Amino acid sequence: MPTSYADSAAAGGNVAASGGSRSSYVPPHLRNRPSSTVPQVSASYGASVSGDERFGRGAPSGDGVYFGGPRNDYNQPAYGGGGGRGGWNNRSGGWDRGREREVNPFSDDAEPVFDEQENTVINFDAYEDIPVETSGDNVPPPVNTFAEIDLGEALNLNIRRCKYVKPTPVQRYTIPISLSGRDLMACAQTGSGKTAAFCFPIISGIMRGQGVQRPPRMPRMAFPLALILSPTRELSCQIHEEARKFAYQTGVRVVVAYGGAPVNQQLRELERGVDILVATPGRLVDLLERARVSLQMIRYLALDEADRMLDMGFEPQIRKIVQQMDMPPPGIRQTMLFSATFPKEIQRLASDFLSCYIFLAVGRVGSSTDLIVQRVEFVQETDKRSHLMDLLHAQIANGVQGKQALTLVFVETKKGADSLEYWLCMNGFPATAIHGDRTQQEREQALRSFKSGHTPILVATDVAARGLDIPHVAHVVNFDLPNDIDDYVHRIGRTGRAGKTGLATAFFNENNASMAKALSELMQESNQEVPAWLSRFSSRQSYGGKNRRGGSRFGSRDFRRESFDRGADFYGAGNAGGDYGGYGAADSGYSGGAYSAGVTSAWD
DNA sequence: AAAAAAG
Structure with missing residues (x-):
């Protein structure tokens, strides 16, 4: 091997080490703060937060357990006080009235095991070239600051508590669109502030009480006003955690429901x-069939990882929920679809759920992978384990393990995950596994143990491929390559976060021939070195199954445009293609913001 | 063929 794996792994520890003028990735909640005021995570705090609490289960329901606790360092006037609820929160029946106190969701942010040393130098020059495409009729113009939008006092306070100072690009565009009531199909990566992008308008809209209409009085039946669907339980938990922060003390109540967990607890939450x-x-289908949830009051529908939600496995369930229960139709409800990738056949499907929607793409070619060093190694099936062991040993030798860097190993099957986990443990590597055959408790425990660094190796199936925000993943190993290039992109996007370059290693052999072409194209687009043998594989490959959409890596273009701009390269060199009709002026004036262009990790 | 998602 020309360059040793260990070199890359070592370089992966630090952006500066990889040279270049790339700015460090700044997690959304730390953006735009002078670095001296970036809060350091205190080691003592957080130890008392039970793991369960982080996942929204077994949360202490006592009165303000965390109020006045070690982490109440917001220095916000009116924090926790009675102020700030006037005018905006006139909805009757704020759920947190009276004796019951809303648990402070900002108290469980810390990850005490790690040193949060991500020093946050933002390269403001670098991100101005983030291309943005919007299409559709009468697209509302983007905003540059949160102040331009009246989201409401309580929500603004939470935005400050989250340390958001300026909206990220995807938020700039999507918030005005959703506040104006339009349906939306948005291509934007997780970590780019996507969750906030759909949560803010939903929370704000609910606080305003637009379309005030009391739900029918039905005992034990819940009438949510907004529904957010995601493809995995852990991702739903994560969205719930984040939404709770945004909704804190707004009177807007957020509840999560997913399988594998005791339904009674979720039912109790819904009844409240x-x-x-x-x-x-x-x-959700279960709850609907038990008549414990009605969708007839739904005003907002958001699908996260929407392309996954609408693929073969999920589509029938989604259709049932959205079209065959009591949810108001498109045009009455507002629908927002988000994903990093949006193949046009899925876009076509998705348009069934939308009404006169706006298409938005934020990102640029290769942005998902610029900071991730991608390596592909030819490894026969029988050699995979020993090869993995070599990588892990090299990692330890280079101190990466000592620095609590995490390694995420993707395999194809659940059985494969179990046996690899077992084998790693037998060989002295602290590993755990997450996949759909494990109990939900085991899954959440595995994720906690991995995140905390207690078990710095996680063997996973695709259940962990999308959406999950796991800081400190330094290395993603595709022990088995996926069969879909999009899955590959999602998987490697678990690394490279928090200002570090990530490393992604893939084991390739004849069984992966169908991936050769897409893989080498993707690597080329992200300026990776493509091994000669892989190029030979890809030229040998006749016509790959699923391939690059219109030659553009990131995202997609609006499929409704297909007819008239065939051949034009979206985000192509020279950009001509970057502005589509009617929006050019606004786009070229686009500047400022909390993003550095090289925010690979955040943009998976 | 596999994974995810109800029990």
Whole structure:
């Protein structure tokens, strides 16, 4: 091997080490703060937060357990006080009235095991070239600051608590669109502030109480006003955690429902009232069939990882929920679809759920992978384990392990995950596994153990491929390559976060021939060195199954445009293609913001 | 063929 793996792994520890003028990735909640005021995570704090609490289960329901606790360092006037609720929160029946106190969702942010040393130098010059495409009729112009939008006092306070100072590009564009009531199909990567992009307008809209209409009085039936669906339980948990922060003390109540967890607890939460329901499809269908949830009051529908939600496995359930229960039709409800990738056949499907929607793409070619060093190694099936062991040993030798860097190993099957986990443990590597055959408790425990660094190796199936925000993943190993290039992109996007370059290693052999072409194209687009043998594989490959959409890596273009701009390269060199009709002026004036262009990790 | 999502 020309360059040793270990070199890359070592370089992966630090952006500066990889040279170049790339700015460090700044997590959304730390953006735009002078670095001296970036809060350091205190090691003592957080130890008392039970793991369960982080996942929204077994949360202490006591009165303000965390109020006045070690982490109440916001220095916000009116924080926790009675102020700030006037005018905006006139909805009757704020759920947190009276004796019951809303648990402070900002108290469980810390990850005490790690040193949060991500020093946050933002390269403001670098991100101005983030291309943005919008299409559709009468697209509302983007905003540059949160102040330009009247989201409401309580929500603004939470935005400050989250340390958001300026909206990210995707938020700039999507918030005015959704506040104006339009349906939306948005291509934007997780970590780019996508969750906030759909949560803010939903929370704000609910606070305003637009379309005030009391739900029918039905005992034990919940009438959420907004529904957020995601493809995995852990992702739903994550969205719930984030939405709780945004909704804190707004009077807007967020509840999560997903399978594998005791349904009774979720039912109790629902009975206490729900404005925003975050759910996975299976459990929601269950709740609908038990008549414990009605969708007739739904005003907002958001699908996260929408392309996954509408693919073969999920589509029937989604259709049932959206079209065959009591949800108001498109045009009455507002629908927002988000994903990093949006193949046009899925776009076509998705348009069934939308009404006169706006298409938005934020990102640029290769942005998903610029900071990730991608390596592909030819490894026969029988050699994979020993090869993995070599990589892990090299990692330890280079101190990466000592620095609590995490390694995420993707395999194809659940059985394969179990046996690899077992084998790693037998060989002295602290590993755990997450996949769909494990109990939900085991899954959440595995994720916690991995995140905390207690078990710095996680063997995973695709259940962990999308959406999950796991800081400190330094290395993603595609022990088995996926069969879909989009899955590859999602998987490697778990690394490279928090200002570090990531490393992604793939084991390739004859069984992956169908991936050769897409893989080498993707690597080329992200300026990776493509091994000669892989190029030979890809030229040998006749016509790959699923391939690059119109030659553009990131995202997609609006499929409704296909007829008239065939051949034009979206985001192509020279850009001519970057502005589509009617929006050029606004786009070229686009500047400022909390993003550095090289925010690979954040943009998966 | 596999994974995810209800129990």
